[in-house]
Amino acid sequence: MAATPGDNRLDHCIQCGTCGGSCPSGAEMDHTPRRLFALIRAGERDAVLASNAPWYCVSCYYCTVRCPQDIRITDLMYTLKSMAIEAGLFHDASLPDFSETFVDYVEKYGRSFELGLATRFNLRHHPIGLAGMAPLGLGMLKRGRMDLLPQRIDNLAQLTAILDKAKALESPS
Amino acid sequence: MKALFYPGCAMQKNARPYLDSLQAIREDIGLELREVEDWNCCGATEYMSVYRVAAHALVGRNLALAQDQAGDTRVLAAGCSACYLNLAKTDARMGEDAHLKATVNEALAAGGLEYRPGSLEVRHLLDLVCHDIGYEAVKARVVKPLHGLKVAAYYGCQVVRPDYDGRWDDHEHPTAMDKLLAVLGAEPVDWALKTQCCGGHMSVIGPEVAYGLIRRLVHGAQQAGADLVVTLCPMCQLNLDAYQVEMNRHFHSDYRMPVLYFTQLMGLAFGKPAKALGIGKEFVSAAPALARIQAEAPKVAETKRKRRPKPGDALPMPGME
Numbered sequence: 001m002a003a004t005p006g007d008n009r010l011d012h013c014i015q016c017g018t019c020g021g022s023c024p025s026g027a028e029m030d031h032t033p034r035r036l037f038a039l040i041r042a043g044e045r046d047a048v049l050a051s052n053a054p055w056y057c058v059s060c061y062y063c064t065v066r067c068p069q070d071i072r073i074t075d076l077m078y079t080l081k082s083m084a085i086e087a088g089l090f091h092d093a094s095l096p097d098f099s100e101t102f103v104d105y106v107e108k109y110g111r112s113f114e115l116g117l118a119t120r121f122n123l124r125h126h127p128i129g130l131a132g133m134a135p136l137g138l139g140m141l142k143r144g145r146m147d148l149l150p151q152r153i154d155n156l157a158q159l160t161a162i163l164d165k166a167k168a169l170e171s172p173s
Numbered sequence: 174m175k176a177l178f179y180p181g182c183a184m185q186k187n188a189r190p191y192l193d194s195l196q197a198i199r200e201d202i203g204l205e206l207r208e209v210e211d212w213n214c215c216g217a218t219e220y221m222s223v224y225r226v227a228a229h230a231l232v233g234r235n236l237a238l239a240q241d242q243a244g245d246t247r248v249l250a251a252g253c254s255a256c257y258l259n260l261a262k263t264d265a266r267m268g269e270d271a272h273l274k275a276t277v278n279e280a281l282a283a284g285g286l287e288y289r290p291g292s293l294e295v296r297h298l299l300d301l302v303c304h305d306i307g308y309e310a311v312k313a314r315v316v317k318p319l320h321g322l323k324v325a326a327y328y329g330c331q332v333v334r335p336d337y338d339g340r341w342d343d344h345e346h347p348t349a350m351d352k353l354l355a356v357l358g359a360e361p362v363d364w365a366l367k368t369q370c371c372g373g374h375m376s377v378i379g380p381e382v383a384y385g386l387i388r389r390l391v392h393g394a395q396q397a398g399a400d401l402v403v404t405l406c407p408m409c410q411l412n413l414d415a416y417q418v419e420m421n422r423h424f425h426s427d428y429r430m431p432v433l434y435f436t437q438l439m440g441l442a443f444g445k446p447a448k449a450l451g452i453g454k455e456f457v458s459a460a461p462a463l464a465r466i467q468a469e470a471p472k473v474a475e476t477k478r479k480r481r482p483k484p485g486d487a488l489p490m491p492g493m494e
Contacts, residue, residue: 024370025382056382058373059218061334065344074335081222098378102219106231110213112182118377136415143454145187154211158284159234166230166280 008076012069013037019063019073029053033063033073036080049087054080055095094125107163110153115146174305176248176296177239178206181256181407182214188407190451191252194436195298197445201314202306206250209239215259218374229273230280232263237286240293249293250301254331254406261295265337297332299405299435300340303349308356316444318358322466324438325399326350326361327390328368329409344368350435354403357442364397366390371412376419384420387412391420391430400462401431403438410434415456431459447471 013034020032031039031051039048057077064074085096098121105113118137122130140146153159184192199206212235214220221228239249251257267274268290278287302311328350333341341347345368351361369390372383390413394402404410414432421428432455440450441463452459453471460470 024386025375025379028379028382054222056375056379058330058370058375058386060330060370060373062330062345062370065334065336078221078228079225082225085223095378096222098374099219099222102217103223106214106216106220111185112214112217114182114187121377133419136419139415139418139456140187143456145189145454147186151182151185153213155284158286159213159231162230162234162280162284162286163227165283166227166277167224169276169280170224170226 008079009069009071010037010040010076013041013071014069016068018066018068022062022066023057024060024062025056025058028056033077037071046087046089048080049084050089050091051080051084052090052092052095053077054084055090055092094121097121097124105150107160109150110156110159111151113147113150114140115148116150174203174248174301175205175207175246176250176301177243177246177293178208179212179215179235179239179249179251179256179260180208181212181251181253183253183256183407183411187411188253188434190454191407191410191434191436192451194434194440194445194450195252197449198436198439198443201443202302202310202439204301204306207242207244207246209235209249210242212238215253215256217255217259221259226273226276227280228259229263229266229277232259233267233277233281233288234284234286236260236264236293237281237288240288241286243293247292247294248301249295250298251295252298252405253408254297254329255408257295257297258331261337264290264293264295295338296340297405299332299350299353302435302439303353304340308352311353311439312356315357315442317442317466319354319438319442319466320358322359322462323362323398323400324354324359325364325394325397325402326354326367326435327394327402327404327409327413327432329404329406330368330370330373332405333368350403350405353435354438357438359438359442362394362397362399364393364399366393369393371406371409372416373408373412376412376416380416380419380423383412383416384423387416387420388424388426388428391417391428394430395428399430400465401433401459403435404432405435410455418456429457429461431455431457431462433459441466 017034020026020034054077061074084090216231333347334344354361372386375383437450447470458473463470
């Protein structure tokens with residue numbers, strides 16, 4: 001957890017539960033952030049990395065601004081997600097896969113690509129639901145709100161060099 | 174005022190009406206925007222979920238490019254909440270964490286770039302309009318006040334939280350956009366959900382969670398008497414507008430709450446034609462709401478969806494609201 005950029009102040013948690021109470025998707029989480037932090041302290045690594053909580057975090061930062069101890073809860077959720085991807089303990093592979101698919105497109109083109117992302121993600125994980133989402137996609141196309149092809153930045157080589165270097169610097173963690 | 178502009182991926186396409194309406198009103202409010210050349214995606218909320226440091230390097234490239242292209246301004250403006258937050262976050266984190274700054278700069282050096290944290294002022298468009306250009310300057314351009322239009326100002330999450338630079342009056346009940354809409358002649362309604370989450374990426378990866386959040390917001394705006402919701406973020410607009418249709422299908426409800434960008438309402442009040450403001454590209458048509466202020470709005474081809482009858486339909490069920 002110390003790998004979270006900046007001081008995450010996790011040690012300062014007083015278990016007040018303001019985070020879970022503020023969370024828009026708290027009801028869907030198997031462990032609220034408060035419980036996750038207690039589990040981290042108890043050394044329950046596997047239970048933490050198998051939790052759905054980080055994946056249900058919507059990055060709304062309510063917990064972060066309300067935390068009386070100024071713990072960077074949302075940032076910690078990002079760290080937990082990346083650790084969970086490495087550990088491969090979370091039961092529903094589709095949620096990490098969405099993030100990784102998004103990352104793939106960004107690295108390939110320098111820009112995100114909504115049509116590709118939605119199609120690839122749904123084909124792999126919700127092939128039946130895909131047909132149901134077709135009207136939404138067509139509606140986006142009809143309104144000129146979606147590209148059929150991805151956009152590529154000019155200096156993709158530069159971006160690739162930067163990201164490769166950053167990952168090399170990141171990996172020894 | 175002059176500013177560099179980071180449009181972000183969404184504004185290029187799904188939020189094109191946001192960009193078009195911004196272009197339409199830019200001159201009226203004296204906002205000179207110069208697009209950062211060859212910017213890349215900010216990573217949204219996904220890149221950081223996979224790579225902790227590379228996510229900052231991804232954003233760092235944009236900051237470094239902007240810094241090098243800055244010229245006579247140090248303001249870097251973004252219209253999307255996620256883009257704004259990511260740019261601001263990397264700037265703030267690099268500023269406070271010397272190790273991160275060194276690592277990100279080592280990565281940027283591989284592309285011949287370097288970023289000096291604090292050299293740019295990362296700002297959201299609404300912040301510039303309300304706090305730099307100012308309400309008086311906006312008011313001076315109003316030729317068709319939006320009298321009689323009740324609006325729910327919706328800020329979403331990431332512009333007002335965590336708010337690294339303390340730009341807003343409140344993290345949960347901000348008032349800047351309400352004041353702006355009042356200056357345009359509209360009537361901002363009092364509602365409690367103005368900074369509640371639109372569902373973010375849950376609309377794709379966990380729709381049942383997102384639909385609950387979307388219904389709560391749409392219902393809240395309706396209860397408050399709003400004719401439409403006004404937003405400042407492409408993701409919020411997409412979720413509340415396009416996914417409102419899906420949400421209705423999921424809950425067998427029939428909400429019709431249009432969702433427009435604040436720049437579109439500024440354009441209407443400035444007397445611009447609705448079409449030039451991208452009005453008519455929304456899924457839930459704003460035409461009935463805009464008819465109240467005699468604003469002409471292009472017709473929206475509503476996506477008709479057949480409602481599949483469910484076993485409980487025939488029974489008089491008590492309302493859930």
